Amino acid sequence: MHLLEVENLNKRFGGLTAIKDLNFNVEEGEILGLIGPNGAGKTTLFNLISGFLKPDSGKIKFKGEDITGNEPYKIVNKGIARTFQVVRPFRHLPVIANVLVALKSARGSKKIEWVKTPEAKALGLLEDVGLSDMMLESAGILPHGDLKRLEIARALATEPELILLDEPFAGLNPIETELLTKSINSMHLDGHTMVIVEHKLYALMKLAKRVIVLHFGEKIAEGTPEEIAKNKKVIEVYMGRAK
Amino acid sequence: MATTYLRRAYSSFAVHILDIPPRLLAFLMFLLVLSLPVTKPTEHILLLLIQASIMAIFACSWDLLVGRTGQISLGHALFFGLGAYITALLWFHYDLPVWVTIPISVLIVTGLAPLIGFPCLRVKGPYLALVSMALPIIVVSLISYFRDYTQGERGIAGLPGFFPSLPYGQRFVAEYFLTLFLLLVSSVILYRIANSRTGIVFVSILDDELASKACGINITKYKLMAFTISGLFAALAGAVSAHLLASGRSVTTASLDANLSFMVVIVAIFGGIGTMYGPIIAAYILQLIDQYVLVKIWNVPSEYHMLLFIIVIIILVLKWPRGVAKFVTDELDDLQEEREIEERGKHIWKRYRRKKRSPTPEA
Amino acid sequence: MIPRTRKTLALTAIAAIVVIAAVAIWWYNTIPTAERGLTLLKTKSIIIFGIVSGGTFALLALGFTLIYGVAGVVNMAHGSFFMLGAYIFYVFTSPKYLEVNIFLAFFIAIILTGVIGATVYRLTIHPVIEELTSLLVITVGVALVFERLMIIEFGPFHYPIPGFVGGYETILGVKVTYTRLLAFSVSLVLFAALWMFISKSKMGRAMRAAAQDLEAAKLMGVNTGRLFMLTMALSSILAATAGILITASTSGIAMPFMWLRPLVLSFAIVILGGLGSIKGTFIGSFIIGFVDNIVVFLIPEGSYLGGAAAMAIMVAVLLVRPKGLFGKRIELEE
Numbered sequence: 001m002h003l004l005e006v007e008n009l010n011k012r013f014g015g016l017t018a019i020k021d022l023n024f025n026v027e028e029g030e031i032l033g034l035i036g037p038n039g040a041g042k043t044t045l046f047n048l049i050s051g052f053l054k055p056d057s058g059k060i061k062f063k064g065e066d067i068t069g070n071e072p073y074k075i076v077n078k079g080i081a082r083t084f085q086v087v088r089p090f091r092h093l094p095v096i097a098n099v100l101v102a103l104k105s106a107r108g109s110k111k112i113e114w115v116k117t118p119e120a121k122a123l124g125l126l127e128d129v130g131l132s133d134m135m136l137e138s139a140g141i142l143p144h145g146d147l148k149r150l151e152i153a154r155a156l157a158t159e160p161e162l163i164l165l166d167e168p169f170a171g172l173n174p175i176e177t178e179l180l181t182k183s184i185n186s187m188h189l190d191g192h193t194m195v196i197v198e199h200k201l202y203a204l205m206k207l208a209k210r211v212i213v214l215h216f217g218e219k220i221a222e223g224t225p226e227e228i229a230k231n232k233k234v235i236e237v238y239m240g241r242a243k
Numbered sequence: 244m245a246t247t248y249l250r251r252a253y254s255s256f257a258v259h260i261l262d263i264p265p266r267l268l269a270f271l272m273f274l275l276v277l278s279l280p281v282t283k284p285t286e287h288i289l290l291l292l293i294q295a296s297i298m299a300i301f302a303c304s305w306d307l308l309v310g311r312t313g314q315i316s317l318g319h320a321l322f323f324g325l326g327a328y329i330t331a332l333l334w335f336h337y338d339l340p341v342w343v344t345i346p347i348s349v350l351i352v353t354g355l356a357p358l359i360g361f362p363c364l365r366v367k368g369p370y371l372a373l374v375s376m377a378l379p380i381i382v383v384s385l386i387s388y389f390r391d392y393t394q395g396e397r398g399i400a401g402l403p404g405f406f407p408s409l410p411y412g413q414r415f416v417a418e419y420f421l422t423l424f425l426l427l428v429s430s431v432i433l434y435r436i437a438n439s440r441t442g443i444v445f446v447s448i449l450d451d452e453l454a455s456k457a458c459g460i461n462i463t464k465y466k467l468m469a470f471t472i473s474g475l476f477a478a479l480a481g482a483v484s485a486h487l488l489a490s491g492r493s494v495t496t497a498s499l500d501a502n503l504s505f506m507v508v509i510v511a512i513f514g515g516i517g518t519m520y521g522p523i524i525a526a527y528i529l530q531l532i533d534q535y536v537l538v539k540i541w542n543v544p545s546e547y548h549m550l551l552f553i554i555v556i557i558i559l560v561l562k563w564p565r566g567v568a569k570f571v572t573d574e575l576d577d578l579q580e581e582r583e584i585e586e587r588g589k590h591i592w593k594r595y596r597r598k599k600r601s602p603t604p605e606a
Numbered sequence: 607m608i609p610r611t612r613k614t615l616a617l618t619a620i621a622a623i624v625v626i627a628a629v630a631i632w633w634y635n636t637i638p639t640a641e642r643g644l645t646l647l648k649t650k651s652i653i654i655f656g657i658v659s660g661g662t663f664a665l666l667a668l669g670f671t672l673i674y675g676v677a678g679v680v681n682m683a684h685g686s687f688f689m690l691g692a693y694i695f696y697v698f699t700s701p702k703y704l705e706v707n708i709f710l711a712f713f714i715a716i717i718l719t720g721v722i723g724a725t726v727y728r729l730t731i732h733p734v735i736e737e738l739t740s741l742l743v744i745t746v747g748v749a750l751v752f753e754r755l756m757i758i759e760f761g762p763f764h765y766p767i768p769g770f771v772g773g774y775e776t777i778l779g780v781k782v783t784y785t786r787l788l789a790f791s792v793s794l795v796l797f798a799a800l801w802m803f804i805s806k807s808k809m810g811r812a813m814r815a816a817a818q819d820l821e822a823a824k825l826m827g828v829n830t831g832r833l834f835m836l837t838m839a840l841s842s843i844l845a846a847t848a849g850i851l852i853t854a855s856t857s858g859i860a861m862p863f864m865w866l867r868p869l870v871l872s873f874a875i876v877i878l879g880g881l882g883s884i885k886g887t888f889i890g891s892f893i894i895g896f897v898d899n900i901v902v903f904l905i906p907e908g909s910y911l912g913g914a915a916a917m918a919i920m921v922a923v924l925l926v927r928p929k930g931l932f933g934k935r936i937e938l939e940e
Contacts, residue, residue, distance in 0.1 A: 052453070072457060073456050073461050076459035084457070089451075092450045097443045101443055101455060101458050106459060361925075362921045365924055365925055374920070376869075376870065380870055380917060381917050501866060547754075553751050554747075
């Protein structure tokens with residue numbers, strides 16, 4: 001059984017077709033890359049999967065269960081977490097409180113044996129992403145790179161099985177990119193399945209074993225990074241046609 | 244045995260209050276306020292303070308809802324007035340004593356609060372503000388309509404007081420302590436809720452509702468929670484005020500009026516929306532200004548008081564629109580909270596390190 | 607799940623009307639012949655007064671929609687202009703103050719209110735037009751300020767608002783005062799004037815442009831500050847007209863607390879019809895007009911329930927279909 005199944009998904013905004021007859025699956029334990037030029041519908045797809053948008057038609061199944069059109073918080077509590085393309089931290093709260101919020105969710109507040117309090121768990125998560133010394137700082141003053149890490153810590157706090165990462169490498173310098181790649185790998189080893197939307201192809205291709213390419217809401221290619229790199233249609237879509 | 248408890252109580256007191264400057268200050272002020280009756284103040288001053296205490300509870304409850312969760316309520320007098328009316332009606336029709344009618348009234352309003360909150364939940368911003376203003380009007384209309392049962396606009400007078408056995412002069416002092424006690428209990432509870440993990444979720448809803456949803460938070464549940472808690476304390480304030488000698492021991496539709504709803508907005512803006520303690524202090528200051536400064540010192544006729552307050556608030560909001568819009572002001576990051584989290588933090592650090600050193604079972 | 611589209615709502619409404627009509631006819635046949643006349647009279651009254659009320663409510667609601675559609679401002683003081691119109695009219699028709707020809711008083715009242723509206727805009731709304739929450743607080747404050755001012759100046763009493771013309775006409779057996787008819791005709795005239803203004807004049811075009819896309823309008827050189835101020839004047843003139851007409855033809859009294867009901871009524875109508883839609887405001891006004899009269903005529907002592915029914919509808923709409931019937935500007939999720 002596939003971890004996530006997307007069947008015949010369609011979404012229109014007035015006259016604009018954002019997602020058209022989209023079909024794909026996500027297997028448990030894999031890192032799936034999702035690429036495509038701007039406006040291809042990648043974030044819309046994430047919004048549809050995580051429940052922030054309701055599709056016009058089609059189905060989304062998670063572990064066999066139909067979650068199409070469910071409320072976002074219910075989907076999180078079923079095991080799908082997401083990060084946002086433009087970070088959305090709780091700027092009025094200190095860093096540790098940001099994680100504490102996620103730990104208040106139904107899924108995040110399930111008891112773990114060796115950690116007694118949510119604060120301890122939050123601290124652990126912050127340590128994993130390297131933000132533990134900032135834990136009391138107001139999230140509003142953190143630099144961009146740190147905020148991205150906070151987003152990931154928050155997503156991990158809900159103990160997800162599937163994580164949707166929306167352009168996690170955007171705005172990061174090479175060092176931060178390296179660190180994030182390491183983090184994603186370790187999350188992968190921990191057993192999390194991930195779908196990553198990314199424009200920085202060199203970073204993505206190192207992580208993803210399988211890649212799907214979207215263009216104007218349709219899937220135009222699917223395969224390993226090497227296959228995608230050689231795919232004529234993909235090159236055309238990104239580079240334009242040679243004369 | 245007793246000494247261990249005493250010692251523990253003292254050390255807990257020391258950690259939670261003595262060590263933290265703002266709290267120490269608040270405690271000292273509280274002691275001062277508590278000993279006030281020793282100075283034999285006039286009836287007028289006591290009246291002022293009693294009414295201020297009630298307004299303080301009311302404003303604090305508003306602040307939890309609006310300042311921490313971001314649900315703009317411009318008709319909070321609904322809870323206050325309902326609390327007042329229900330206790331009055333229970334006495335009027337069933338002749339029940341005060342210490343029965345008030346808890347029942349509070350319970351009823353608290354039970355109704357989720358129903359009231361429900362339409363408010365689906366809407367945001369102006370819609371919410373308008374619905375919150377419309378609900379008290381509906382209730383006032385219903386009161387007028389069922390006038391045989393509710394006495395309509397005349398209201399209900401002659402409600403029983405709290406201390407019928409005391410001589411008249413001492414009743415004011417007794418009421419003073421009563422309202423002060425209620426204020427203490429209410430504000431501590433509200434403050435603790437606001438700074439609990441639930442309170443953190445409240446602020447997350449205010450900050451970024453979408454992100455909060457993405458963290459798995461059931462927004463509806465928490466908004467309803469905020470509504471209910473806020474409604475509970477507002478109803479308490481209303482129910483108690485109906486029976487106070489200080490407010491004439493009567494109830495009219497004025498307790499549901501837009502002026503009262505806006506007054507609490509004024510108090511909260513003045514004290515600092517989101518701080519929880521600000522509105523309490525502001526309630527006292529504004530009451531003082533309203534009844535003492537304006538009357539005794541500047542001799543302003545009573546009709547102009549409210550007008551002045553509103554104009555001042557309009558000017559304040561015009562000058563600092565972002566302050567009101569942001570709701571939770573920078574005062575959230577105040578010394579006290581940081582200390583608290585730091586304390587918790589250090590505590591966790593130690594515990595966490597200890598746990599790490601000892602062999603842990605793999606997750 | 608049945609999709610909540612306009613079509614399904616319309617079908618449900620039609621089905622509901624058919625059912626109600628069937629029940630009504632059956633019930634009509636069960637009541638004794640003696641009472642039938644009264645019931646018929648009541649029904650005719652509801653229909654006629656519903657239309658008249660609807661027309662005048664529409665003036666009020668239109669003013670509210672106008673300033674929202676063009677400037678995005680939710681004016682909580684809209685009811686105050688309703689009240690000011692009535693009060694100024696009183697001042698100029700009362701022997702205690704300045705008494706002038708009643709029609710002159712009418713014009714003075716609405717123009718003066720228009721000026722006040724524009725001033726209020728410039729002083730209190732324009733600075734905070736970006737911050738929605740501050741705007742709400744401030745406009746409520748303004749409304750309360752006006753209430754206080756009326757209390758200070760005139761006391762918390764009722765003041766008589768004269769109906770323009772005495773006497774009444776009998777239409778289909780229902781007694782309708784000339785004042786009411788006048789109010790209705792004035793409403794129609796004003797609608798026509800407003801429609802022509804918005805569709806033909808330069809200012810009207812600017813208003814439509816701002817309503818469609820504010821940024822684009824600014825880029826096209828529209829002076830939004832001035833446009834909004836004028837729109838506000840227009841909005842308050844409409845409110846004042848409604849204030850005078852409605853008060854003159856119904857209660858006949860003015861009091862300082864009379865700003866709250868028109869405000870909530872406007873909001874109820876606009877929410878029902880859909881924010882930002884003039885068509886919706888129109889239709890909503892008539893629906894609410896009918897509902898109001900149904901409540902008044904069918905429920906004993908229904909007039910006390912006043913706008914409660916309208917407000918209940920508003921709350922219900924917000925729960926079921928927040929967009930209203932024809933709404934455009936809705937709270938988008940993401």
